Amino acid sequence: MTASLDPALTAKLRILADAAKYDASCASSGAPKRAAGKGGLGSTTGAGICHSYTPDGRCVSLLKILLTNYCLFDCAYCINRRSSNVPRARFSVREVVDLTLAFYKRNYIEGLFLSSGIIRSPDYTMEQMMLVAKSLRQDHGFAGYIHLKAIPEANPWLIEQAGLWADRLSINLELPNETSLARLAPEKQAPAISAAMGQMQQRIVEAKAERRRFSPSGQSTQIIVGADATDDAAVLAKSAALYGDFKLRRIYYSAYSPHQAVSAALPAKPPPLQRENRLYQADWLLRYYGFTATEIAAGGEGGMLDLEIDPKLAWALKNRGQFPVDVNQAPREMLLRVPGLGARAVEKIIAARRFSRLRLADVARLSSGLKRMLPFLITEDHRPAQTDRLDLRQRLAVQPSLF
Amino acid sequence: MQTRIALAPGADLPGFRAAVRGLVARGVKPREVLWETGASLFGAAPPQDGPAFSLPRAAAELIGLVICHRDPARHALLYEMIWRLRHGEPHLLEMRHDKLTHRLEMLAKAVRRDLHKMHAFVRFRRVEDAQGERFLAWFEPDHHILEATSGFFVNRFRSLVWSILTPEGTLHWDGTRLEIGPPGQRGDVPERDEVESGWLDYYQSIFNPARLNTAMMQKEMPRKYWRNLPEARLIPELVAQAPARVEEMIARAAAMSAKRDPQKAVAAMAAQTPTTLAALNRIITASPPFLAGSTRAVLGEGVMQPAIAFIGEQPGDEEDAQGRCFVGPAGQLLDAMLARAGIDRAECYITNAVKHFKFEQRGKNRLHQSPTTGEIKHYRWWLLKELELVRPRLVVALGASAALAVGGQPVCVTQARGPAQLGDWPAFVTTHPSYLLRLPDEQARRAAEAAFLQDLRAVRRLAQTHA
Ligand code: SF4
Numbered sequence: 001m002t003a004s005l006d007p008a009l010t011a012k013l014r015i016l017a018d019a020a021k022y023d024a025s026c027a028s029s030g031a032p033k034r035a036a037g038k039g040g041l042g043s044t045t046g047a048g049i050c051h052s053y054t055p056d057g058r059c060v061s062l063l064k065i066l067l068t069n070y071c072l073f074d075c076a077y078c079i080n081r082r083s084s085n086v087p088r089a090r091f092s093v094r095e096v097v098d099l100t101l102a103f104y105k106r107n108y109i110e111g112l113f114l115s116s117g118i119i120r121s122p123d124y125t126m127e128q129m130m131l132v133a134k135s136l137r138q139d140h141g142f143a144g145y146i147h148l149k150a151i152p153e154a155n156p157w158l159i160e161q162a163g164l165w166a167d168r169l170s171i172n173l174e175l176p177n178e179t180s181l182a183r184l185a186p187e188k189q190a191p192a193i194s195a196a197m198g199q200m201q202q203r204i205v206e207a208k209a210e211r212r213r214f215s216p217s218g219q220s221t222q223i224i225v226g227a228d229a230t231d232d233a234a235v236l237a238k239s240a241a242l243y244g245d246f247k248l249r250r251i252y253y254s255a256y257s258p259h260q261a262v263s264a265a266l267p268a269k270p271p272p273l274q275r276e277n278r279l280y281q282a283d284w285l286l287r288y289y290g291f292t293a294t295e296i297a298a299g300g301e302g303g304m305l306d307l308e309i310d311p312k313l314a315w316a317l318k319n320r321g322q323f324p325v326d327v328n329q330a331p332r333e334m335l336l337r338v339p340g341l342g343a344r345a346v347e348k349i350i351a352a353r354r355f356s357r358l359r360l361a362d363v364a365r366l367s368s369g370l371k372r373m374l375p376f377l378i379t380e381d382h383r384p385a386q387t388d389r390l391d392l393r394q395r396l397a398v399q400p401s402l403f
Numbered sequence: 404m405q406t407r408i409a410l411a412p413g414a415d416l417p418g419f420r421a422a423v424r425g426l427v428a429r430g431v432k433p434r435e436v437l438w439e440t441g442a443s444l445f446g447a448a449p450p451q452d453g454p455a456f457s458l459p460r461a462a463a464e465l466i467g468l469v470i471c472h473r474d475p476a477r478h479a480l481l482y483e484m485i486w487r488l489r490h491g492e493p494h495l496l497e498m499r500h501d502k503l504t505h506r507l508e509m510l511a512k513a514v515r516r517d518l519h520k521m522h523a524f525v526r527f528r529r530v531e532d533a534q535g536e537r538f539l540a541w542f543e544p545d546h547h548i549l550e551a552t553s554g555f556f557v558n559r560f561r562s563l564v565w566s567i568l569t570p571e572g573t574l575h576w577d578g579t580r581l582e583i584g585p586p587g588q589r590g591d592v593p594e595r596d597e598v599e600s601g602w603l604d605y606y607q608s609i610f611n612p613a614r615l616n617t618a619m620m621q622k623e624m625p626r627k628y629w630r631n632l633p634e635a636r637l638i639p640e641l642v643a644q645a646p647a648r649v650e651e652m653i654a655r656a657a658a659m660s661a662k663r664d665p666q667k668a669v670a671a672m673a674a675q676t677p678t679t680l681a682a683l684n685r686i687i688t689a690s691p692p693f694l695a696g697s698t699r700a701v702l703g704e705g706v707m708q709p710a711i712a713f714i715g716e717q718p719g720d721e722e723d724a725q726g727r728c729f730v731g732p733a734g735q736l737l738d739a740m741l742a743r744a745g746i747d748r749a750e751c752y753i754t755n756a757v758k759h760f761k762f763e764q765r766g767k768n769r770l771h772q773s774p775t776t777g778e779i780k781h782y783r784w785w786l787l788k789e790l791e792l793v794r795p796r797l798v799v800a801l802g803a804s805a806a807l808a809v810g811g812q813p814v815c816v817t818q819a820r821g822p823a824q825l826g827d828w829p830a831f832v833t834t835h836p837s838y839l840l841r842l843p844d845e846q847a848r849r850a851a852e853a854a855f856l857q858d859l860r861a862v863r864r865l866a867q868t869h870a
Contacts, residue, residue: 004597004598004600004601005597005598005600005601009601010600010601010604013601013604013605013608014604014605014607014608015608017604017605017608017609018608018609020609021608021609021610021611022611035558035559035561036558036559036560036561036562037561038561038562039561039562040561040562041559041560041561041562041563042559043555043558043559045522045555049519049522049523050523050623051523051524052523052524052606052624052632052634053619053620053623053624054606054609054610054611054620054641055610055615055616055617055620055638055641055642055645056610056611056612056614056615056616056619056620057614057616057617057618057619057620057622057623058611058614058619059623060606060609063605064609072665072668072669072672082664082665082669083664085655086655099601102598102601103598103601103602103605105527105529105538105560105563106526106527106528106529106538106596106598106599106602107525107526107527107540107559107560108526108602108605118672120668120671120672121671121672122672141562144559155686155784156784157686157690157781157784157785160781161690161691187669202780203777203780203781206775206776206777206780207777209776209777210775210776210777212775212777214777257613257614258653273614348499348500351497351498351499352497352498352499352500354494354497355494355497355498356498356500358500362500363500365499365500365502365505366499366500
């Protein structure tokens with residue numbers, strides 16, 4: 001038994017974890033439930049587990065590393081681009097496999113999230129990543145979570161092979177439109193990215209129908225915001241299209257940070273982190289609350305979401321004519337639009353109101369956002385007088401800021 | 404009159420169940436019961452069993468969770484719930500606004516969170532000695548969840564030998580059997596682990612100092628857990644150093660790479676797409692079969708820029724053995740028909756949609772199995788590249804699989820039979836020769852053969868017009 005890990009290996013680990021930290025799409029959720037068979041190691045629970053939190057408040061769920069941060073591409077927004085001045089390192093397939101297993105056995109992680117800079121060629125790199133996943137599954141009976149970042153420029157055959165072993169394959173869109181991509185990531189090709197996403201979507205559907213395994217927890221992607229001039233309305237329209245066309249499970253928004261790259265092509269100032277947060281909230285409204293991208297954008301000004309108040313409240317304030325709604329009668333679609341009322345609370349309300357007429361105290365037990373919904377909601381014992389007050393926005397905007 | 408019920412400390416589900424059955428059988432009202440737990444319960448009645456009765460599923464789940472809560476009122480609350488469910492309020496649990504339901508839900512939520520945090524925050528340390536390899540952990544849950552959590556750890560670490568020690572008891576898994584033992588002590592778990600320093604390295608490297616947000620961290624990972632999390636001891640330092648690290652990141656990002664721009668490598672990378680058939684065939688040969696079991700990839704054959712390219716479905720047993728396409732019975736039939744139609748095979752190109760043999764082993768025989776849509780599409784990228792490089796004037800799809808592979812859309816052969824446009828290719832759709840071999844009825848086979856021959860003659864004429 002060695003006293004500690006090989007120092008050369010930990011030096012690489014530091015470099016390659018540091019290089020991976022800007023990718024936010026690191027959840028372990030969505031995998032089908034799976035338990036280790038006899039002699040096997042690992043399970044997935046469906047919901048995903050955060051094994052730790054770093055002081056930036058982010059969840060540590062997977063061993064999130066790059067296979068290498070050497071890269072032949074020169075994407076302006078990325079710290080690993082070939083013209084960037086960072087220390088470089090490269091793991092062997094075996095080293096990643098061993099580290100994953102060692103961390104997993106100590107319950108530090110749910111599994112592996114592997115991405116890579118592009119060395120030699122997209123094919124070569126994709127193959128190395130595929131081999132990591134294959135070795136974990138085949139040589140070690142590993143049943144934990146594996147997420148591979150596919151390289152859209154690679155031979156589709158290799159991407160398909162990777163899909164056999166991974167729980168999730170994903171491709172980062174990075175920039176919300178083709179012009180920005182061409183300007184900031186000269187080696188990347190927007191058509192290749194959407195072709196690869198389309199191909200994966202098809203395979204996922206076919207594999208389900210044929211009861212085969214192919215990236216069973218679906219696709220996700222990451223969009224960097226603030227690196228180009230795309231406004232929130234356009235980002236959300238893009239997201240809605242991605243959810244529609246490719247049935248993506250999730251889109252991650254990552255606020256561009258000039259700490260990663262100083263390139264004349266990029267703005268010197270980062271976008272406010274609150275913008276990222278508002279986009280996540282808006283994304284939620286798209287997926288679970290029946291809002292369209294246009295409606296959400298209309299809640300803001302000039303194509304940008306309101307940074308001071310959440311997008312649902314912003315929409316409600318601009319559509320006061322539709323409120324207040326009666327908690328005891330309103331249809332589900334309308335309850336979902338009440339500020340402060342979450343989708344789960346709406347389900348509880350609908351179940352509960354079959355048996356009694358709900359009062360304010362009842363609603364307080366069903367949801368924690370009572371204060372915010374007061375001006376918009378009618379209950380058995382409450383009828384808001386203030387829905388058209390001009391200062392409603394100011395009164396409701398006072399909320400603890402997220403950061 | 405009060406009925407005193409004594410239960411074992413912790414999550415005594417069997418005791419509680421027995422007690423409730425007894426109480427229900429005797430019709431004892433909730434306010435008449437005094438629930439007690441602990442070792443020295445002098446004078447209290449041990450649970451008295453009664454007949455089983457049924458409860459809604461949601462109630463059973465709620466009981467399983469709430470019984471683990473450390474709130475001493477849990478038994479009374481649960482019994483009140485059971486009573487009300489059985490006395491005119493069968494929908495009690497759907498009434499989430501009800502005070503009792505709400506309170507029970509809050510207790511269940513706390514237990515669920517505790518379970519989840521235990522799954523997340525247990526940290527094993529590895530020991531290896533004369534008894535072999537073991538993984539040990541010390542953890543302090545808030546509630547009585549030790550047993551409830553065991554399934555998770557067994558499912559996950561089935562092949563390891565491990566123990567989780569807590570102040571209330573110990574879980575021990577020897578690789579086949581779970582044992583629940585007496586309370587453990589922090590000191591029973593080793594101080595060190597050979598991989599832990601690597602984990603700490605990882606933890607600090609994955610942290611982004613430019614986005615410091617300790618409130619969010621503490622919401623999800625409250626301080627009470629920190630003493631059992633090895634990485635938590637880094638937190639104060641990481642927070643203190645964050646501003647300096649951000650400065651450093653900015654300075655580093657501003658500097659351009661000192662290395663020479665790898666122009667050559669970039670150019671070499673751009674040239675990776677195969678530009679010759681030989682290069683494509685090398686990739687195909689080197690790739691593992693998507694369908695397990697086949698011996699080798701069977702490549703296309705024939706002349707470049709031919710008048711006609713024939714696309715079959717996939718290699719069969721004979722083709723797999725010889726490594727050449729259309730050499731089995733279907734291939735021989737095709738040859739004969741081509742000769743009769745006046746098409747010279749030596750002037751054509753011939754290949755398959757799927758490059759590997761797929762079969763089901765039946766005794767000694769390897770029975771051909773048709774590829775699925777997903778499999779055909781999986782191989783499609785190769786076929787399209789191949790056609791792009793071979794550049795035939797006319798593509799003949801032999802059967803539905805070939806037509807799907809060329810055009811990307813499912814095609815019904817009986818309907819689409821004849822000239823067609825498949826994707827970018829001027830094409831002709833007809834049956835696969837093996838279809839003729841499978842027809843048992845002599846008359847039907849003759850008719851099909853004649854039709855196939857007629858198709859091939861049409862193909863020949865069409866190829867001439869494309870010339
Ligand atoms: S391909 Fe672009 S985004 Fe990916 S590592 Fe290389 S430079 Fe960064």
